[in-house]
Amino acid sequence: MNIGTAARQSGLPPKTIRYYEDIGLLTADRAANGYRDYSNEDVHRLRFVQRSRSLGFSVEECRQLLSLYTDRDRASADVKAIATEKLAQIDRKIAELTGLREMLGHLVEHCHGDARPDCPIIDGLSGRSRDH
Amino acid sequence: MNIGTAARQSGLPPKTIRYYEDIGLLTADRAANGYRDYSNEDVHRLRFVQRSRSLGFSVEECRQLLSLYTDRDRASADVKAIATEKLAQIDRKIAELTGLREMLGHLVEHCHGDARPDCPIIDGLSGRSRDH
DNA sequence: ATAAGGGTTCCAGCCGCTGGAAGCTCAAGT
DNA sequence: ACTTGAGCTTCCAGCGGCTGGAACCCTTAT
Numbered sequence: 001m002n003i004g005t006a007a008r009q010s011g012l013p014p015k016t017i018r019y020y021e022d023i024g025l026l027t028a029d030r031a032a033n034g035y036r037d038y039s040n041e042d043v044h045r046l047r048f049v050q051r052s053r054s055l056g057f058s059v060e061e062c063r064q065l066l067s068l069y070t071d072r073d074r075a076s077a078d079v080k081a082i083a084t085e086k087l088a089q090i091d092r093k094i095a096e097l098t099g100l101r102e103m104l105g106h107l108v109e110h111c112h113g114d115a116r117p118d119c120p121i122i123d124g125l126s127g128r129s130r131d132h
Numbered sequence: 133m134n135i136g137t138a139a140r141q142s143g144l145p146p147k148t149i150r151y152y153e154d155i156g157l158l159t160a161d162r163a164a165n166g167y168r169d170y171s172n173e174d175v176h177r178l179r180f181v182q183r184s185r186s187l188g189f190s191v192e193e194c195r196q197l198l199s200l201y202t203d204r205d206r207a208s209a210d211v212k213a214i215a216t217e218k219l220a221q222i223d224r225k226i227a228e229l230t231g232l233r234e235m236l237g238h239l240v241e242h243c244h245g246d247a248r249p250d251c252p253i254i255d256g257l258s259g260r261s262r263d264h
Numbered sequence: 265a266t267a268a269g270g271g272t273t274c275c276a277g278c279c280g281c282t283g284g285a286a287g288c289t290c291a292a293g294t
Numbered sequence: 295a296c297t298t299g300a301g302c303t304t305c306c307a308g309c310g311g312c313t314g315g316a317a318c319c320c321t322t323a324t
Contacts, residue, residue, distance in 0.1 A: 004301065014302090015282060023280090033289060035302055056232050059280070069254050076251035080243045083253050087240055090233045094226060100188050101222045108219055111212045119208035121215050122201050136270065146271090147313060155311090165320060167271055191311070 003028075006038035010046035017046065025049065025063055045069070056090060057082075135160075138170035142178035149178065157181065157195055177201075188222060189214075 007014045020026045021036075026045055028036040038046075048069055052062045064082060068074045103124075110120040139146045152158045153168075158177055160168040170178075180201055184194045196214060200206045235256075242252040 002302075013282085016280085018303095019281060033302085035289080053280095055236055056229075065254070068251075074249055074251075075247040076243050076249065076253070077245045077247065079251045079253045080240060080245040083236060083240050083243070087233065087236055090229055090236065094229050094233065097188075097222055097226050097229070101219065101226065104187055104215060104219050104222065108212060108215050111208050111215070113209045113212040115207040115209065119200075119206075119211050121208070121211045122197070134271070145313085148311085150272090151312060165271085167320080185311095 001038050001043075003036045003038065006036075006043050006046060009043045011050045012046055020046075020049065020059075023059070025059065025066070055086075057086060061086070133170050133175075135168045135170065138168075138175050138178060141175045143182045144178055152178075152181065152191075155191070157191065157198070187218075189218060193218065 001009075003014045003017055007017060010017070012020075017026070018036075021028060026042070026049065028038055028042060031037045045066065048066065049062050052065055053059070057065060061082060065079065068079050068082075107121040107124040112118075133141075135146045135149055139149060142149070144152075149158070150168075153160060158174070158181065160170055160174060163169045177198065181194050181198065184197055185191070189197065193214060197211065200211050200214075239253040239256045244250075
């Protein structure tokens, strides 16, 4: 099948698929006319990458996961190690964002939001703390 | 003061400060020898940007906030609008990551993580659901 | 005199795409 | 048979937000 069809079936834009081929993540056969030719198994791999990316794995991590996916003899422990590390990264990211949310939410709460130039958000950002 | 001192006092690397000047976010005076020369007020602005960036505002948003910061007559409503939108973005990001966390956590939980090639994480990523 | 530790400029690269130009091929309609 | 339009190919450039490195200048201490 052509790249457009593979794109529709995998949920990845054609541009992205070509890019993945460019960086050696996934290869594709070529038809006689020079068009890329994708098998169902290729589409499986594309979907695999699509899901992995959308779960927050980097392209390099996808490369690892893909080789584990392709290697029928890999130990599940290898995969688990990658996924567990990713989980920890996500937890850190959530904690960081929650901290931000709290600080920013606090600033917004204390801003009366009218036409007066007095603004706790600006003051907070500028580091000049006020007495609340 | 020189860029290195301004960097230390603002918490931004010199490279980043030069970059900000490059994109017209902040300007600096020049000393006779061609070195950038920062006033205390400049450092305030640098810190302001540093804080805003670390709170998740984009450089473009920092540009807006900075002009509101500099403009003593601005309405606090303008600032509040930007901050509130940012808050919503952060909430969306947290929700998204929480979803990821749940899905990935689920996969990791069900992976026995031993030497067997059978791996629910890989299966989950490949979209072939099993009956767990 | 010289060496270290600033500063300056500019150019290139990181990630993960994405847009656009120029040209080819294919399928359908007239 | 010819045209049109969609889809394919390649390559080059740019996004955001820095960051590293090269090559050079300036200042200060020994």
